[in-house]
Amino acid sequence: MSDTTRTPEGETPAPAADRPADETNGRLDADGRRREHEIWVAGTEEPDWITNATDEGAQEMLPRDLDPAVSVQRGVTVTDDYLEEEMIVDDERQIINMGPQHPATHGVLRLHMELEGETVRRVKPIIGYLHTGMEKTAETLPYMSGGTNVTRMDYLSPLNNELCYALVVEQLLGVEIPSRGQAIRVLMTELNRVSSHLIWLATFGMDIGALSMMIYGFREREAILAFFEKVTGLRMNHNYIRPGGVAADLPDGWEDDVEGIFDVVRAGLDDYQDLLNGNPIFLDRTQGVGVITPKEAHQYGVTGPIARAAGINFDLRKVFPYSGIEQYDFDVPLGKHGDVFDRYLVRTEEIRQSLRIVEQVLETMPGGDYRTDDRKVTPPPRKRIDESMEALIHHFKLFTEGFKVPVGEAYQAVESPRGELGMYLVSKGAAKPWRLHVRTPSFATVQSLPVMMTDLIVADVIATLASLDPVLGDVDR
Amino acid sequence: MAGETSNPNFLLTTLEKGVNWTRTRSMWPATFGLACCAIEMMATGTAHYDISRFGMEVFRASPRQADLMIVAGRVSQKMAPVLRQVYDQMAEPKWVISMGACASTGGMFNNYALVQGVDEIVPVDVYVPGCPPGPQSLLHGILTLQDKIMSGEITRARGLIV
Numbered sequence: 001m002s003d004t005t006r007t008p009e010g011e012t013p014a015p016a017a018d019r020p021a022d023e024t025n026g027r028l029d030a031d032g033r034r035r036e037h038e039i040w041v042a043g044t045e046e047p048d049w050i051t052n053a054t055d056e057g058a059q060e061m062l063p064r065d066l067d068p069a070v071s072v073q074r075g076v077t078v079t080d081d082y083l084e085e086e087m088i089v090d091d092e093r094q095i096i097n098m099g100p101q102h103p104a105t106h107g108v109l110r111l112h113m114e115l116e117g118e119t120v121r122r123v124k125p126i127i128g129y130l131h132t133g134m135e136k137t138a139e140t141l142p143y144m145s146g147g148t149n150v151t152r153m154d155y156l157s158p159l160n161n162e163l164c165y166a167l168v169v170e171q172l173l174g175v176e177i178p179s180r181g182q183a184i185r186v187l188m189t190e191l192n193r194v195s196s197h198l199i200w201l202a203t204f205g206m207d208i209g210a211l212s213m214m215i216y217g218f219r220e221r222e223a224i225l226a227f228f229e230k231v232t233g234l235r236m237n238h239n240y241i242r243p244g245g246v247a248a249d250l251p252d253g254w255e256d257d258v259e260g261i262f263d264v265v266r267a268g269l270d271d272y273q274d275l276l277n278g279n280p281i282f283l284d285r286t287q288g289v290g291v292i293t294p295k296e297a298h299q300y301g302v303t304g305p306i307a308r309a310a311g312i313n314f315d316l317r318k319v320f321p322y323s324g325i326e327q328y329d330f331d332v333p334l335g336k337h338g339d340v341f342d343r344y345l346v347r348t349e350e351i352r353q354s355l356r357i358v359e360q361v362l363e364t365m366p367g368g369d370y371r372t373d374d375r376k377v378t379p380p381p382r383k384r385i386d387e388s389m390e391a392l393i394h395h396f397k398l399f400t401e402g403f404k405v406p407v408g409e410a411y412q413a414v415e416s417p418r419g420e421l422g423m424y425l426v427s428k429g430a431a432k433p434w435r436l437h438v439r440t441p442s443f444a445t446v447q448s449l450p451v452m453m454t455d456l457i458v459a460d461v462i463a464t465l466a467s468l469d470p471v472l473g474d475v476d477r
Numbered sequence: 478m479a480g481e482t483s484n485p486n487f488l489l490t491t492l493e494k495g496v497n498w499t500r501t502r503s504m505w506p507a508t509f510g511l512a513c514c515a516i517e518m519m520a521t522g523t524a525h526y527d528i529s530r531f532g533m534e535v536f537r538a539s540p541r542q543a544d545l546m547i548v549a550g551r552v553s554q555k556m557a558p559v560l561r562q563v564y565d566q567m568a569e570p571k572w573v574i575s576m577g578a579c580a581s582t583g584g585m586f587n588n589y590a591l592v593q594g595v596d597e598i599v600p601v602d603v604y605v606p607g608c609p610p611g612p613q614s615l616l617h618g619i620l621t622l623q624d625k626i627m628s629g630e631i632t633r634a635r636g637l638i639v
Contacts (some may be wrong), residue, residue: 099510100559101509101563102538103536103538107510107511107515108554108559128553129553129556129559130511130512130551131553131590131593132512132553132586132588132590133586133589133590134552134586136588136589136590137585137586148585149585151511152516152585155512155609156516199516202519202523203519214519214523215523215524217521218520218523218524219523219524219525222520223518225520235517235609235611236516236517236609237608237609242569330631353532401519407498454606472512473512
């Protein structure tokens with residue numbers, strides 16, 4: 001293979017004078033290194049050993065700054081100091097595959113890591129091991145049962161997914177949800193945020209060696225799941241929040257259950273902070289590890305607790321409030337350093353703030369109906385079906401054909417425990433979506449992995465990955 | 478060979494029961510969490526449901542050290558070869574529990590992406606229904622598997638039985 005095909009620009013390399021001198025030098029060095037080690041550059045002719053490789057394509061890491069012009073165009077310029085390092089002994093470099101079956105990858109994420117000794121020089125996340133075709137499945141399900149599909153995307157925060165789907169459908173339908181329905185939605189999604197963050201605490205603790213956290217986190221979560229089971233009938237994947245309201249009213253005595261959750265979770269949180277906040281091993285493994293700057297977080301589309309731990313004050317509940325959440329008082333915790341420890345602090349504080357919201361919902365729960373009385377969207381009460389022909393027809397039409405949504409497009413985002421969860425819905429006037437695209441927070445988080453993990457040691461990779469709380473069902477859908 | 482003996486004597490029958498009993502009481506599962514069911518599998522392992530009552534709390538990350546694979550979640554076409562490889566790496570005797578609707582039949586996702594039932598790839602001993610099955614369901618599945626092992630033969634090996 002000749003040198004020309006190896007240059008990133010392809011057959012016609014730009015004149016060297018157009019580029020800054022130091023960049024040219026760096027690239028020449030990189031070319032030399034590539035020539036020595038037979039690394040193929042994307043966009044050029046494939047050599048045989050690439051064609052014969054596995055279906056993953058090249059098992060080597062691709063050079064990160066393939067084409068500076070493209071990077072600048074995208075607004076993303078990743079500087080990689082390793083290219084300028086002269087003292088690297090290339091023989092020491094090895095490629096380690098982590099996952100997809102690995103206890104610390106939170107599911108089926110696969111990481112290609114290029115190591116130099118124990119230092120990670122490059123990371124390539126490989127996703128798709130849990131691809132379920134949910135966006136396609138959404139096109140085959142009527143709006144009424146669409147919730148069963150989306151609730152299984154991010155299986156740690158199913159109610160947030162359902163809320164997003166319900167809101168985007170309602171946006172096109174133009175129906176108003178009664179205030180009780182909205183309050184129930186806020187109550188359930190905020191409790192879901194608590195349970196999701198508790199799972200995160202449990203698995204995060206387990207991944208960095210604090211195995212007791214695993215037991216504690218799940219213990220507190222069970223209290224919330226028991227409440228969910230009582231309200232929705234299921235521990236997970238509820239399909240409780242539906243277009244038009246919620247599936248059922250809260251059961252009798254729900255106030256006592258929620259107050260029980262307060263006691264359990266708050267006592268648990270105090271225990272965790274006693275255990276972890278002053279623990280020197282925990283501090284050493286989390287402080288200054290896996291840092292992402294606010295600028296990088298913006299560039300990679302990272303949202304949620306990770307962006308807030310980096311100091312970005314962006315919470316959709318404040319910026320674009322939904323479902324009446326603006327009437328409740330709560331603070332948005334922000335970090336300073338954007339490292340693993342700040343993410344831990346932000347999430348634990350978010351649990352407290354969510355409980356604060358739930359407390360206010362408990363005090364101010366309005367009466368009335370829990371779903372809209374628009375009979376084109378909501379099935380009539382069982383009693384009315386015996387009395388009214390109209391009600392019978394509505395019931396029949398709703399459960400055979402489903403309701404039709406006017407032609408249009410809509411985007412709705414909610415603050416899921418992992419960040420901005422957005423759904424983009426295109427309707428052509430049928431009873432099923434024509435297209436549903438989901439902007440999932442974990443997807444953006446996983447693509448920012450190389451930024452956080454470069455030049456860390458392997459043990460820190462585990463801590464960083466655990467701190468991101470990616471849900472692979474959310475990434476792959 | 479116990480299975481070939483037409484009239485097994487007293488000692489052999491007792492040995493078989495003894496071996497089977499030890500197998501049921503120290504079954505180590507491989508961590509094979511895929512999706513929603515994995516969370517319930519983890520919940521089964523923690524304090525509330527406490528899988529260690531059945532001698533199964535030792536979740537092994539390496540398939541070489543595991544006897545039981547709990548396929549917890551939906552298996553995509555991309556994951557299928559990985560799953561088969563993990564299964565092949567497990568030492569005999571080994572068992573498979575298919576946890577949840579997706580692993581058993583593809584569940585609600587009858588589409589291009591999912592394997593429609595993990596029994597297309599590996600032999601399954603117990604199917605646990607539910608979406609996701611609660612920890613109680615999984616525990617019931619585990620007890621069912623233990624009964625199955627107790628009533629089986631110790632020489633049973635995969636691939637030899639048609």
